[in-house]
Amino acid sequence: DAMVIQNPRYQVTQFGKPVTLSCSQTLNHNVMYWYQQKSSQAPKLLFHYYDKDFNNEADTPDNFQSRRPNTSFCFLDIRSPGLGDAAMYLCATSRFKETQYFGPGTRLLVL
Amino acid sequence: AQSVTQLGSHVSVSEGALVLLRCNYSSSVPPYLFWYVQYPNQGLQLLLKYTTGATLVKGINGFEAEFKKSETSFHLTKPSAHMSDAAEYFCAVSEIQGAQKLVFGQGTRLTINP
Numbered sequence: 262d263a264m265v266i267q268n269p270r271y272q273v274t275q276f277g278k279p280v281t282l283s284c285s286q287t288l289n290h291n292v293m294y295w296y297q298q299k300s301s302q303a304p305k306l307l308f309h310y311y312d313k314d315f316n317n318e319a320d321t322p323d324n325f326q327s328r329r330p331n332t333s334f335c336f337l338d339i340r341s342p343g344l345g346d347a348a349m350y351l352c353a354t355s356r357f358k359e360t361q362y363f364g365p366g367t368r369l370l371v372l
Numbered sequence: 373a374q375s376v377t378q379l380g381s382h383v384s385v386s387e388g389a390l391v392l393l394r395c396n397y398s399s400s401v402p403p404y405l406f407w408y409v410q411y412p413n414q415g416l417q418l419l420l421k422y423t424t425g426a427t428l429v430k431g432i433n434g435f436e437a438e439f440k441k442s443e444t445s446f447h448l449t450k451p452s453a454h455m456s457d458a459a460e461y462f463c464a465v466s467e468i469q470g471a472q473k474l475v476f477g478q479g480t481r482l483t484i485n486p
Contacts, residue, residue: 265415292472303462303476304416351415360406361472363415 264288265364267352273370274342282337282367284352293335294361295327296351304351310335311357339369347371374399374465376477384483391435391450393480395463398444404472405446406464407437410479416462422446433457458484 266285274280284293291312296304308317310329324346326338339346349368353361379394397403404423408416420431427439433456437448446463460479466472 267415301479303478304474305476306473309473349413353416355472358472360418360421361474362418363408365415366413368413 265352265354265362267350267364267367269367270365271368271370273372274339275372276344277341280339280342280369282339282350282352282369284335284337284364285333286354286364287333288354288362289332290354290356290362291332292355292357293329294353294355295325295335295337296353298349298351298366300348307337342369342371344371374403374467374475376463376465376475378461378463378477378480380480381478382481382483384485385453386485387455388452391448391453391457391482393448393461393463393482395437395446395448395477396444397446397463397465399465399467401467404466405437405439406466406474407431407435407446407448408462408464408476410460410462412459419448419461453482453484455484455486458482 268283294309295307298304307321329335349366351366352364355361375398377396406421407419410416419435420429422429422439430436435450460481462479463477464474466474
């Protein structure tokens with residue numbers, strides 16, 4: 262089945278230690294998104310890629326970066342995680358102007 | 373700027389009763405509207421969407437929603453609640469143009485009482 266895969270499902274890191282979250286898709290969608298969802302809150306868009314074009318949201322902290330080496334994969338890098346970065350991170354994909362499909366998410370815990 | 377307001381952060385209904393989750397939106401352009409469901413520690417699953425055309429939209433698991441432009445609303449309903457419907461529900465809006473940047477409401481947690 263075509264799908265959006267996120268690894269790992271749970272990630273524990275230490276305060277200030279860089280961490281990378283992974284997203285892959287078999288849908289061949291050209292747009293990939295990263296959302297942050299804190300406890301009991303709505304998902305908030307961090308950035309998205311339209312093909313290789315990176316689009317950052319204005320209020321996304323510089324601590325958050327992303328890479329998309331090819332159509333199938335997209336990575337979220339948190340350079341120096343703080344306690345406030347503990348959240349569920351959701352990856353989504355879509356064709357341009359079409360419905361977004363979400364992965365299961367990675368829950369990040371910062372100690 | 374677009375925004376979504378979901379009335380009621382918690383809704384509780386009895387099994388078999390009507391489910392009504394309210395969503396109002398604000399958009400300067402004709403919107404795309406969505407309802408997503410999220411089960412604990414899971415990603416978001418699309419229930420239904422409105423883009424253009426028929427204003428009454430049917431989705432999965434017996435849910436439907438009606439787009440009412442005059443009321444700027446997109447309420448979600450299900451005639452008869454099932455225990456498996458217990459989850460968090462998010463209403464979202466996006467612009468038609470460009471990559472769909474979803475703006476979500478705060479979510480409504482639906483509890484089903486036996």
